[in-house]
Amino acid sequence: MELATQREGRQVSLRPVSMVDGVYDNIYERLMSLEIAPGARIAIDVLARDLDISQTPVREALSRLEREGLVRKAHLIGYSAAPQLTRKQFDDLYEFRLLLEPEGAKLAARNMTSEAMAAIEAIAADMENSGTPVDRNSRYSRFARADAQFHDAILRVGGNNVMRQALSGQHVHLHLFRLMFHARVTAEALEEHERLLVALRNRDPDAAAQAMRDHIQRSHDRLLAAFE
Numbered sequence: 001m002e003l004a005t006q007r008e009g010r011q012v013s014l015r016p017v018s019m020v021d022g023v024y025d026n027i028y029e030r031l032m033s034l035e036i037a038p039g040a041r042i043a044i045d046v047l048a049r050d051l052d053i054s055q056t057p058v059r060e061a062l063s064r065l066e067r068e069g070l071v072r073k074a075h076l077i078g079y080s081a082a083p084q085l086t087r088k089q090f091d092d093l094y095e096f097r098l099l100l101e102p103e104g105a106k107l108a109a110r111n112m113t114s115e116a117m118a119a120i121e122a123i124a125a126d127m128e129n130s131g132t133p134v135d136r137n138s139r140y141s142r143f144a145r146a147d148a149q150f151h152d153a154i155l156r157v158g159g160n161n162v163m164r165q166a167l168s169g170q171h172v173h174l175h176l177f178r179l180m181f182h183a184r185v186t187a188e189a190l191e192e193h194e195r196l197l198v199a200l201r202n203r204d205p206d207a208a209a210q211a212m213r214d215h216i217q218r219s220h221d222r223l224l225a226a227f228e
């Protein structure tokens with residue numbers, strides 16, 4: 001039997017991870033694509049019946065999603081999908097990212113090694129290929145996850161753990177990608193990432209900071225449409 005740590009490495013599970021992972025992915029995709037609407041109740045028994053499994057892995061998957069802020073648990077009521085970001089929360093998140101991430105990209109360009117660059121490029125390549133076999137929903141939700149990994153990897157190379165945890169603790173990408181389901185979001189983000197990759201590859205701190213700033217600002221402008 002395969003024993004493994006959960007995907008965030010915070011907790012060791014003694015249950016075969018594949019089952020919980022599968023349930024997690026299933027609910028995650030339905031949340032990201034808004035098939036489960038923001039605020040909607042999520043009944044454990046119904047999900048378990050739909051997926052033809054026991055309630056235990058459903059509970060585990062939901063508590064993982066709760067830690068990411070995608071679902072909420074209320075006493076006596078149970079789980080529901082997190083409400084959509086408000087305009088204020090959206091603006092606050094981008095303000096926070098603009099403070100943090102250009103500086104993080106600058107540090108990353110200074111500290112870049114060829115191994116770290118290869119790791120970041122592997123994530124970027126993954127995002128470009130997130131195309132083919134699967135349906136639109138899982139493609140989009142995988143893209144959101146990979147984008148989170150991409151931005152996290154840059155802060156990891158930057159080397160300031162307080163900065164890195166500040167960003168990852170917000171689960172920014174999950175909430176932002178859930179706002180809107182749009183092909184432009186992915187295509188344009190890839191172009192902006194490409195410019196960022198060039199700056200990081202050249203170990204040019206100022207260009208990296210500027211490319212990150214542009215990426216975040218343009219991402220803000222793209223997703224703003226969700227509030228119109």
Ligand SMILES: [Zn+2]
Pocket residue numbers: 147150151189193215
């Ligand atoms: Zn990005």
